[in-house]
Amino acid sequence: MVNDPETKVEELDLRGLKCPLPALFAKRALLRAPLGAVLDVVADDPLAAVDIPHMCAQESFDVLSSRRDGALVRLRLRRPTAAADGSPTDQDAR
Numbered sequence: 001m002v003n004d005p006e007t008k009v010e011e012l013d014l015r016g017l018k019c020p021l022p023a024l025f026a027k028r029a030l031l032r033a034p035l036g037a038v039l040d041v042v043a044d045d046p047l048a049a050v051d052i053p054h055m056c057a058q059e060s061f062d063v064l065s066s067r068r069d070g071a072l073v074r075l076r077l078r079r080p081t082a083a084a085d086g087s088p089t090d091q092d093a094r
Helices: 021-032 049-061
Strands: 009-013 036-045 063-067 071-078
Touching: 009 021, 021 036, 021 049, 021 071, 036 049, 049 063, 049 071
Parallel strands: 009 036
Antiparallel strands: 036 071, 063 071
């Protein structure tokens, strides 16, 4: 769980990158992360606030939070441990 003090949160700084790179880099980081991993993403591309959650919805990643901090977008993402039906996620095969 995210509130679990044992959960390691990785940070991904995507400032300076423009669409579609923030979404692509976030996807790559989540696919490489272990199941259940949490990723904090920081981006300054205005489209990242739309593109990254959209990518997460398509790839079955979880968006735990999303907020604006001035010109920055901060998102907390998670690679789920299993699909909704309890089976391992299809990302494991990638």
